[in-house]
Amino acid sequence: MSATFDLTRIAVDTDYHGQMAADVRAGLTATPKALPPKYFYDAAGSELFVRITQLEEYYQTRTETAILEQVADAIVADIAPVELVELGSGASRKTRVLLEAMHRSGAAERPRYVPFDVSEDAIVGAAEALTGDYAWLDVHGIVGDFDHHLTDVPRSGRRLVAFLGSTIGNLDPDEQVALLTQVRAMLDDGDGFVLGVDLVKDATTLVRAYDDAEGVTAAFNRNVLHNVNATLGADFEPDDFDHVARWNDAESRIEMWLRARRDMQVRVKDLDLDVELVEGEEVHTEISSKFTEPTITDRLATAGLRVARFDTDPRGWFGVVTAVP
Numbered sequence: 184m185s186a187t188f189d190l191t192r193i194a195v196d197t198d199y200h201g202q203m204a205a206d207v208r209a210g211l212t213a214t215p216k217a218l219p220p221k222y223f224y225d226a227a228g229s230e231l232f233v234r235i236t237q238l239e240e241y242y243q244t245r246t247e248t249a250i251l252e253q254v255a256d257a258i259v260a261d262i263a264p265v266e267l268v269e270l271g272s273g274a275s276r277k278t279r280v281l282l283e284a285m286h287r288s289g290a291a292e293r294p295r296y297v298p299f300d301v302s303e304d305a306i307v308g309a310a311e312a313l314t315g316d317y318a319w320l321d322v323h324g325i326v327g328d329f330d331h332h333l334t335d336v337p338r339s340g341r342r343l344v345a346f347l348g349s350t351i352g353n354l355d356p357d358e359q360v361a362l363l364t365q366v367r368a369m370l371d372d373g374d375g376f377v378l379g380v381d382l383v384k385d386a387t388t389l390v391r392a393y394d395d396a397e398g399v400t401a402a403f404n405r406n407v408l409h410n411v412n413a414t415l416g417a418d419f420e421p422d423d424f425d426h427v428a429r430w431n432d433a434e435s436r437i438e439m440w441l442r443a444r445r446d447m448q449v450r451v452k453d454l455d456l457d458v459e460l461v462e463g464e465e466v467h468t469e470i471s472s473k474f475t476e477p478t479i480t481d482r483l484a485t486a487g488l489r490v491a492r493f494d495t496d497p498r499g500w501f502g503v504v505t506a507v508p
């Protein structure tokens with residue numbers, strides 16, 4: 184039998200313009216001004232992010248993949264999952280490492296891959312790539328929003344949930360616990376959760392990863408302004424903003440900001456909003472939290488999850504945590 188693919192859509196708010204309108208109004212009228220990181224990812228921003236993952240300075244992606252290549256068989260042996268639910272789009276090398284380990288383990292004749300994402304395009308892309316290569320795989324995509332639909336994902340048996348790439352770092356601590364609590368509610372006894380987290384390390388290495396020599400991350404950061412211009416009819420001049428990446432030691436996170444090079448007046452047509460920025464003023468665009476083994480263990484415990492394994496690379500730069508209910 185060859186691979187199969189089907190798709191379920193859980194009520195998602197598909198009104199991208201309306202959502203961005205509300206978020207941008209709230210962000211640009213707050214102090215300090217802010218724009219949510221989810222608006223980095225239009226088509227151009229998604230391409231820039233792929234380039235970031237290939238930068239010499241951005242060690243995360245290749246380090247996480249190397250850890251998974253070392254430990255995927257052991258993680259899978261401990262859980263014996265028949266399905267992999269992945270939060271956020273996959274189809275990358277990392278997803279393949281876990282799926283191949285599931286196939287090798289023989290726990291299921293036909294492992295099931297359940298990509299869960301707000302973007303239907305991301306799911307279809309993942310399914311096409313994987314079903315073409317793995318005749319033994321069934322893909323059941325779910326289009327939904329992981330703020331509220333996680334417990335609606337139908338299960339086919341022993342489950343492994345994966346949330347890779349340290350995407351959890353984009354959330355503040357309360358939001359992290361809320362998400363982990365949702366994940367906990369998807370798990371039965373015997374199931375497992377694999378979480379990728381970027382770890383605290385020297386500030387120079389961290390800042391370099393968010394301020395690369397080629398300026399790819401700077402372009403990614405400014406891209407949020409291009410996206411707001413295109414979607415809401417704003418007239419930001421992205422080149423009049425400097426890219427700022429700094430380490431916030433007290434909060435254990437990298438922060439990205441866009442700093443106005445001059446006084447400016449920006450009009451956001453669809454919001455009928457005029458915004459003033461003074462020279463040197465910074466707009467907050469992203470947090471990327473960094474963890475230690477104790478801080479992530481504590482966060483998981485607050486959500487009712489216990490760490491069963493903590494795997495890292497030889498330098499201790501990135502962590503792959505396996506947690507259980």
Ligand code: AVJ
Nearest residue numbers: 235348349350352353400471
């Ligand atoms: C995809 C959220 C994990 O925080 O490192 C990369 C996004 N931002 N460079 C991260 C990002 C700037 C990335 N995450």
